[in-house]
Amino acid sequence: MSKKIVILNGSPRKNGNTSALVKAFAKGAESAGNTVTEFFLDRMDIHGCKGCFGGHSSRECPCVQKDDMAQIYPAVKECDVVVLASPLYYWNMSGQLRTAVDRLFALEEGDVNLLRGHDRSCALLMAAEGHGFDDVLLYYNHLAEHLRWKNLGAVLAGGNCDTGDIAGKPELEQAEELGKSIQ
Ligand SMILES: Cc1cc2nc3c(=O)[nH]c(=O)nc-3n(C[C@H](O)[C@H](O)[C@H](O)COP(=O)(O)O)c2cc1C
Secondary structure, three states, X not given: OOOEEEEEEOOOOOOOHHHHHHHHHHHHHHHOOOXXXXXXXXXXXXXXXXXOOOOOOOOOOOOOOOOOHHHHHHHHHHOOEEEEEEEOEOOXXXXXXXXXXXXXXXXXXXXXXXXXXXXXXXXXEEEOOXXXXXXXXXXXXXXXXXXXXXXXXXXXXXXOOOOOOOOOOHHHHHHHHHHHOOO
């Protein structure tokens, strides 16, 4: 059965290493009959969570803040798979991605938790200059566990600094295979 996949791409570089992983993943996922929607967060107007605990999941826009998260909430609500894609910044995901993830909290608030569970799965795509992925993996695994999303795995592409460094590397194939495996 075809799945709806949402990719939250937290890289600021449209043609960077993370985006190359995203493209490869999407190619594989679409070849398996899935629908892929990518959000390039850096070009979107997304503000940090205000911590007001005033969200209501059942509202069309569940958050009190009105910005481009309004495009992401319905897509995430409807999707089967959420892919978090990011460069490694100081041993973590980029601020662009972390900010969007915090804002997803509004879907957990109100009468019904629309974020947690719901037979959703998740995957992680990351690029970095080095190989220090331990801390971000800990965060990602905690997030998946908290949200009760099935973890489909991670493609972690170390050794990539400049745009284009990832070209021809095996992680692109791994990302494509991960996409293809979603059915
Ligand atoms: C603000 C900043 C922080 C970074 N922190 C790390 C880091 O902690 N570890 C690492 O290996 N690379 C780090 N890098 C390098 C990027 O992860 C690397 O250049 C990556 O390939 C960028 O992905 P992109 O092409 O998708 O933007 C950092 C780069 C920037 C700009």
